[in-house]
Amino acid sequence: MKKLDGGFRQPMFDLRTSPSVVATATAAATASPGASPPGRQAIRGGAEEGRSGMVKSGTIMPSVDVSLWKRRVKDAPPEAEPELVDQLSGVLREHRREKADAATEYQLLWLLLPLVRRTGKLPEFRRELDRALDLASGRTDELLALASLRADLETQEGRYADAERTLRSSLKLSGDIDDGRKGSLLLKLGRVLVHRERYGQAGELFAEVLPIVETGGHAALAASCRFHLGNIALRQGRFAAASSHHRQALAVRKGLGETHAMCASLCALGAVSLAAGNYPQGRDWFVQAETEARRVDALADLAYALYGLGRTLDRLGDFTGAAPRLRSSLEIRHRIGDKEGQAISQIALAENSLHLGQPRKAQEGAQEALFHLSLLSPSGTVGDAERLLGRIALAQRKDREARRHFQAALGHHGKHHDATAQAFDRAGLLRVGLAWPMREEIEPLVDVIVDYLDGHPYPDLGERLDFAVFAALEKLHAKGERGGRIADRDRFLERAHKTLMRKTGYLDAELRHRFLLQVPDNNAILRAAGERGIGDGA
Secondary structure: OEEOOOOOEEOOOOOOOOHHHHHHHHHHHHHOOOOOOOOOHHHHOOOOOOOOOOOOOOOOOOOOOHHHHHHHHHHOOHHHHHHHHHHHHHHHHHHHHOOOOHHHHHHHHHHHHHHHHHOOOHHHHHHHHHHHHHHOOOOHHHHHHHHHHHHHHHHHOOOHHHHHHHHHHHHHHHOOOOHHHHHHHHHHHHHHHHHOOOHHHHHHHHHHHHHHHHHOOOHHHHHHHHHHHHHHHHHOOOHHHHHHHHHHHHHHHHHHOOHHHHHHHHHHHHHHHHHHOOHHHHHHHHHHHHHHHHHHOOHHHHHHHHHHHHHHHHHOOOHHHHHHHHHHHHHHHHHHOOHHHHHHHHHHHHHHHHHOOOHHHHHHHHHHHHHHHHOOOOOOHHHHHHHHHHHHHHHOOOHHHHHHHHHHHHHHHHHOOOHHHHHHHHHHHHHHHOOOOOHHHHHHHHHHHHHHHHHOOOOOOHHHHHHHHHHHHHHHHHOOOOOHHHHHOHHHHHHHHHHHHHHHOOOOHHHHHHHHHHOHHHHHHHHHHHHHOOOOOO
């Protein structure tokens, strides 16, 4: 790894053997309607002269020994970096008060901003980043490093469309820069595409870059590719592939001693285990991640570990144990300025409140999350909040309000082509329809859910979809309706019960008892199976 003064890392690898990656991303930047080059005018104008650019040397003698601060930054251990941020900020303020030269100001910013990123304070230094971008006019290499940092800030704030424009325009501007930095920008673009839920494009990008970085011996970058390929596989319901990618990434990151990246991989493996129904294994992965994050005081990693652990405990029926973890995750994400992460934690905490029998508190939390999401780039998480509000309205016996929320969720998830989420939205609409079951309303919803289940990998919590279908068809049968899927309704209950029992195979007796009796959805499946003589009803 080559390192610029101040700590902007530039991975060096050769992308010339894979022109399709660079050509596609660069062409998209050129062809995107309305896509302007990123950042301040310094980036929009490329290597423009003047404006606020660098002051000619010799105008005013520098008042700061920059070389001294370079040595301090280079030699500082990670635990000293927060204090160094404060010190450099003070030096910068004093330098500006003296109206000293802009060249020295820029060098101080170049030292300061990487420290700010590593200490998680980037949102607090937005103006400093803008100023650095202005002063970097004509310095293409450094301009691209700063633009990449700006994309980090935009991503952190949930402004993914802005981040994508910044990165695509940076690729367009990159021209003759070394292939290493161009590859780094491509990897960052892939991560933004994942945030924008364009998994197909992101997967193709990571899959093309992976063999190049592996061949070039860049283990950390290869692990990053595998990490994101694992997340995409998880999203697509390919749990074995997801686990394989994440285990390989974790092994590499352990070997390199990359604690932050290790925490991310541990959390990712926890998420795979959670989705696959192996809750004790998921809990263990998240506990490992929490331990590592606390050891190195990595707040963002700690927030995700606590979020995953809270969700796992909630799935197991330990609602009381889940609450403080989810609350801590929310507090940390608020503190570090992770806007979308904050909303996601808030939704999980609101769901936990619903499980604890506190629907009003749950409603307040879900509505607040929905408001915060409305200020960010559109995402499927908005639909998740709407669906939760539908479930809360059902618990409050407000069927009309519940229907409105489930339909809103269906619309949002449809815009993001999330068939799995839409299936659960339709299951919510089925529950609303059970109060006054009408065949012409119930059957179309059932048909779409069944088509989804038959045509996709069985999803996380798929047993709840099967049971929703069974309950709706059973209700129609009780009304005297016959024909269609009604006669075949027991097969959906059988599969729901079989899936539930598979999950209990991972649990000891105490956890199994809580899982089956404390979680209302699980208990409903268990009771219905017992009444129909399916399995042993337990």
